[in-house]
Amino acid sequence: MAINQKEAIKYNHKHLLGIQYLSIPEVNLILDESLAFVELNRQENKKLKILNGKTQINLFFETSTRTLSSFELAGKRLGADVMNMNVLHSAIKKGETLIDTAMTLNAMHPDILVIRHQDSGAANLLSQKVNCAVINAGDGRNEHPTQALLDAMTIKMKKGKIEGLRVAICGDIMHSRVARSNIYLLNMLGAEVRVIGPSTLMPKNIDAFGVKVFTNMEQGLEDCDIIMMLRMQTERMDGSYIPSTREYYEFFGLDYKKIKNAKEDALIMHPGPMNRGIEIDTSLADDINRSIIVQQVEMGVAVRMACLKILMESKQ
Amino acid sequence: MAINQKEAIKYNHKHLLGIQYLSIPEVNLILDESLAFVELNRQENKKLKILNGKTQINLFFETSTRTLSSFELAGKRLGADVMNMNVLHSAIKKGETLIDTAMTLNAMHPDILVIRHQDSGAANLLSQKVNCAVINAGDGRNEHPTQALLDAMTIKMKKGKIEGLRVAICGDIMHSRVARSNIYLLNMLGAEVRVIGPSTLMPKNIDAFGVKVFTNMEQGLEDCDIIMMLRMQTERMDGSYIPSTREYYEFFGLDYKKIKNAKEDALIMHPGPMNRGIEIDTSLADDINRSIIVQQVEMGVAVRMACLKILMESKQ
Amino acid sequence: MAINQKEAIKYNHKHLLGIQYLSIPEVNLILDESLAFVELNRQENKKLKILNGKTQINLFFETSTRTLSSFELAGKRLGADVMNMNVLHSAIKKGETLIDTAMTLNAMHPDILVIRHQDSGAANLLSQKVNCAVINAGDGRNEHPTQALLDAMTIKMKKGKIEGLRVAICGDIMHSRVARSNIYLLNMLGAEVRVIGPSTLMPKNIDAFGVKVFTNMEQGLEDCDIIMMLRMQTERMDGSYIPSTREYYEFFGLDYKKIKNAKEDALIMHPGPMNRGIEIDTSLADDINRSIIVQQVEMGVAVRMACLKILMESKQ
Numbered sequence: 041m042a043i044n045q046k047e048a049i050k051y052n053h054k055h056l057l058g059i060q061y062l063s064i065p066e067v068n069l070i071l072d073e074s075l076a077f078v079e080l081n082r083q084e085n086k087k088l089k090i091l092n093g094k095t096q097i098n099l100f101f102e103t104s105t106r107t108l109s110s111f112e113l114a115g116k117r118l119g120a121d122v123m124n125m126n127v128l129h130s131a132i133k134k135g136e137t138l139i140d141t142a143m144t145l146n147a148m149h150p151d152i153l154v155i156r157h158q159d160s161g162a163a164n165l166l167s168q169k170v171n172c173a174v175i176n177a178g179d180g181r182n183e184h185p186t187q188a189l190l191d192a193m194t195i196k197m198k199k200g201k202i203e204g205l206r207v208a209i210c211g212d213i214m215h216s217r218v219a220r221s222n223i224y225l226l227n228m229l230g231a232e233v234r235v236i237g238p239s240t241l242m243p244k245n246i247d248a249f250g251v252k253v254f255t256n257m258e259q260g261l262e263d264c265d266i267i268m269m270l271r272m273q274t275e276r277m278d279g280s281y282i283p284s285t286r287e288y289y290e291f292f293g294l295d296y297k298k299i300k301n302a303k304e305d306a307l308i309m310h311p312g313p314m315n316r317g318i319e320i321d322t323s324l325a326d327d328i329n330r331s332i333i334v335q336q337v338e339m340g341v342a343v344r345m346a347c348l349k350i351l352m353e354s355k356q
Numbered sequence: 357m358a359i360n361q362k363e364a365i366k367y368n369h370k371h372l373l374g375i376q377y378l379s380i381p382e383v384n385l386i387l388d389e390s391l392a393f394v395e396l397n398r399q400e401n402k403k404l405k406i407l408n409g410k411t412q413i414n415l416f417f418e419t420s421t422r423t424l425s426s427f428e429l430a431g432k433r434l435g436a437d438v439m440n441m442n443v444l445h446s447a448i449k450k451g452e453t454l455i456d457t458a459m460t461l462n463a464m465h466p467d468i469l470v471i472r473h474q475d476s477g478a479a480n481l482l483s484q485k486v487n488c489a490v491i492n493a494g495d496g497r498n499e500h501p502t503q504a505l506l507d508a509m510t511i512k513m514k515k516g517k518i519e520g521l522r523v524a525i526c527g528d529i530m531h532s533r534v535a536r537s538n539i540y541l542l543n544m545l546g547a548e549v550r551v552i553g554p555s556t557l558m559p560k561n562i563d564a565f566g567v568k569v570f571t572n573m574e575q576g577l578e579d580c581d582i583i584m585m586l587r588m589q590t591e592r593m594d595g596s597y598i599p600s601t602r603e604y605y606e607f608f609g610l611d612y613k614k615i616k617n618a619k620e621d622a623l624i625m626h627p628g629p630m631n632r633g634i635e636i637d638t639s640l641a642d643d644i645n646r647s648i649i650v651q652q653v654e655m656g657v658a659v660r661m662a663c664l665k666i667l668m669e670s671k672q
Numbered sequence: 673m674a675i676n677q678k679e680a681i682k683y684n685h686k687h688l689l690g691i692q693y694l695s696i697p698e699v700n701l702i703l704d705e706s707l708a709f710v711e712l713n714r715q716e717n718k719k720l721k722i723l724n725g726k727t728q729i730n731l732f733f734e735t736s737t738r739t740l741s742s743f744e745l746a747g748k749r750l751g752a753d754v755m756n757m758n759v760l761h762s763a764i765k766k767g768e769t770l771i772d773t774a775m776t777l778n779a780m781h782p783d784i785l786v787i788r789h790q791d792s793g794a795a796n797l798l799s800q801k802v803n804c805a806v807i808n809a810g811d812g813r814n815e816h817p818t819q820a821l822l823d824a825m826t827i828k829m830k831k832g833k834i835e836g837l838r839v840a841i842c843g844d845i846m847h848s849r850v851a852r853s854n855i856y857l858l859n860m861l862g863a864e865v866r867v868i869g870p871s872t873l874m875p876k877n878i879d880a881f882g883v884k885v886f887t888n889m890e891q892g893l894e895d896c897d898i899i900m901m902l903r904m905q906t907e908r909m910d911g912s913y914i915p916s917t918r919e920y921y922e923f924f925g926l927d928y929k930k931i932k933n934a935k936e937d938a939l940i941m942h943p944g945p946m947n948r949g950i951e952i953d954t955s956l957a958d959d960i961n962r963s964i965i966v967q968q969v970e971m972g973v974a975v976r977m978a979c980l981k982i983l984m985e986s987k988q
Contacts, residue, residue: 313776409717
């Protein structure tokens with residue numbers, strides 16, 4: 041029945057804290073809603089009134105260019121009043137003060153708080169202290185749900201489906217919330233997920249994630265449809281995790297030679313910003329037959345618009 | 357006569373520079389207008405068009421999270437175009453350059469300039485150089501009028517009145533514009549104002565302020581209805597003003613033991629951000645039967661909306 | 673014929689990268705359109721809907737107060753969604769990464785990108801990589817076209833014309849994009865342009881610019897109608913370009929004595945921010961019979977509104 045069906049695809053949460061809390065229908069709802077916003081963003085007039093009268097606060101404890109911009113534009117294009125909070129990392133004492141900041145902001149009656157924080161669990165903690173909807177824009181090594189959703193949207197737009205695809209996530213799996221959220225989501229949507237990286241950058245409990253683990257790039261990339269490269273954080277490059285960036289590139293940097301192991305029509309993704317010449321060959325990154333990195337950014341704004349809209353609707 | 361009455365409650369200034377320049381009817385006008393905005397901010401749709409077509413510039417020479425956010429949201433919710441000026445303290449040479457900055461901004465035809473500056477008198481100086489309305493968001497040790505107004509609004513909402521209440525302001529009275537503006541306002545509205553703090557942090561001319569001075573917390577808190585804690589600035593903690601933060605907390609930090617000297621239903625306020633464990637016990641700060649600190653933040657947005665509205669109306 | 677005339681004054685570019693690419697009719701179109709915005713900005717209601725639904729991103733790689741503010745207000749008053757990108761100079765690796773940033777922003781579908789960058793040619797490079805209109809808000813030593821346009825607008829408002837005026841540009845010609853853009857524009861509009869400065873701060877190819885060169889202030893100022901002072905960058909003051917700031921002021925600082933060489937009604941301009949007492953006497957800078965520095969700021973917002981409007985119209 042139509043009514044049941046419509047109820048089935050309701051979003052049943054107050055917040056968007058992680059992919060691990062979402063159901064398949066909820067994910068599909070977000071991806072379906074995103075499509076309209078992809079179209080909107082390509083038009084001359086990109087402005088709606090859906091969030092008129094609403095207040096969105098972007099509370100970023102880590103510097104970010106693209107994620108913050110993406111959320112800011114998403115909110116503004118939906119008509120919300122958007123405020124960015126410049127939180128200097130050094131000025132914040134951890135623990136209680138995040139809560140004090142949360143309580144303060146909450147008293148200003150925002151409707152949506154978008155938070156990025158260096159500590160895993162920060163978004164969950166915040167969500168327990170405020171009345172408004174909280175979106176996790178990345179918390180420590182835990183989750184970055186809108187990144188995984190925009191990645192899924194990008195794959196769907198380019199490949200027409202996700203189910204049955206072989207996806208390799210490559211690089212610093214251990215420290216990556218992008219990897220974690222993508223593993224949850226791609227598994228949920230029926231992809232075959234592989235992770236590839238040096239053993240020093242592989243989480244100890246990786247077996248629990250339901251993925252195939254490779255420490256050899258050529259083997260891992262075999263017959264892959266999608267290759268997701270992760271950003272190598274500069275703070276991991278001091279020798280304790282990898283011998284040198286040159287050696288890392290030699291073994292784990294994606295180049296035209298290694299990509300031959302993947303399918304002929306394999307596509308490359310990267311959450312950005314890229315370290316060209318470290319995790320990815322610079323020509324390959326710009327190869328419009330291979331790289332869908334800019335499409336990820338485009339999908340990012342659309343997916344975040346969908347998330348903002350759905351959270352405001354489910355509130356009512 | 358109704359007409360006279362209406363004239364009596366007109367706001368008769370171009371600017372809002374300090375509580376010391378306001379009359380009782382003007383204060384009451386602001387507090388009365390704030391009430392509608394308290395209600396508005398609690399609704400789903402928090403947007404008005406009162407300031408459509410107006411430009412508000414927030415010019416903050418000192419870093420601030422809550423005051424800047426509060427003014428930004430206040431202006432946006434009233435429909436103004438709001439611009440924050442990031443003024444790096446180091447990049448500014450004092451004196452003339454404040455005026456150059458003022459003249460530059462003035463030439464852009466803002467309608468409202470909200471200024472925070474480390475020097476006492478900066479807002480007054482600015483107001484003499486520009487055509488638009490100036491709101492003092494804190495100038496040196498001088499005044500912070502919207503803080504005092506939001507504090508008065510909070511007390512009124514919680515206690516139903518201000519007249520006749522015994523209010524203790526505790527901590528670093530000497531360096532505090534919050535204390536100064538609150539002393540002016542609470543005296544004006546008929547409260548009995550006490551100040552409590554170590555003698556090293558008491559202004560020399562404190563007798564001129566019409567308050568009772570205490571250097572003993574237990575005595576000062578006796579039968580108080582309201583306890584306003586001030587933030588201890590970290591730069592005062594180096595030993596020249598107080599022996600140590602531990603000793604300061606022992607004698608002047610508000611805890612469950614000292615608060616017993618106040619009335620049973622005494623309420624605690626703090627302008628934020630708090631130094632938990634230095635000027636206030638952390639449990640007490642979160643005690644919803646005692647602490648009205650988050651209500652202060654809520655009233656802050658509403659009071660600032662009222663100030664913006666009234667200044668734009670009195671201009672016409 | 674009216675139709676031909678109308679076609680003649682069309683703006684024929686997608687971008688605004690430099691004065692050197694503009695024709696006289698295009699310049700006049702911008703100045704004519706600016707006039708309406710000068711009026712608008714002086715009114716109570718300063719808001720239009722011309723850019724509703726459009727996204728303007730201000731991408732500033734150099735810190736700036738007045739240019740960024742001017743563009744931000746211009747966009748907001750025209751109804752655009754305006755986003756400022758905080759690009760920390762240190763966090764950006766040159767060359768490719770500007771392109772990566774450009775590609776990322778482009779994928780978010782902005783309509784206008786306003787860029788300031790420390791490298792000459794950055795705006796041109798960016799314009800080749802994005803679909804939207806690019807406005808150069810200053811690139812290295814190359815151009816700063818909106819500054820020259822606002823300067824021309826200011827002269828026109830004050831003197832009624834530009835043709836036939838004698839204009840002296842004084843100071844650090846070599847490093848100045850303001851000088852470069854003004855030389856192009858003033859020459860184009862029929863002014864007689866002179867440059868004055870120490871030989872160490874004069875570009876080697878200055879003869880190619882069609883200006884008269886003076887290293888003596890008194891001679892250079894003779895019978896001038898307009899005196900444009902340039903900002904002396906503090907990084908030039910270390911002795912390699914000028915012996916000392918005191919000596920510089922003695923020979924090239926504009927004061928009441930030197931200005932006597934100019935016409936009696938000569939007017940003083942400065943792009944700001946001023947170094948009072950280094951390139952200009954502080955009283956003279958504030959002399960409302962001489963200085964039209966604040967008018968430049970006022971014209972700045974209007975001219976930028978005209979540029980934004982024209983670029984959006986020429987796009988359709």
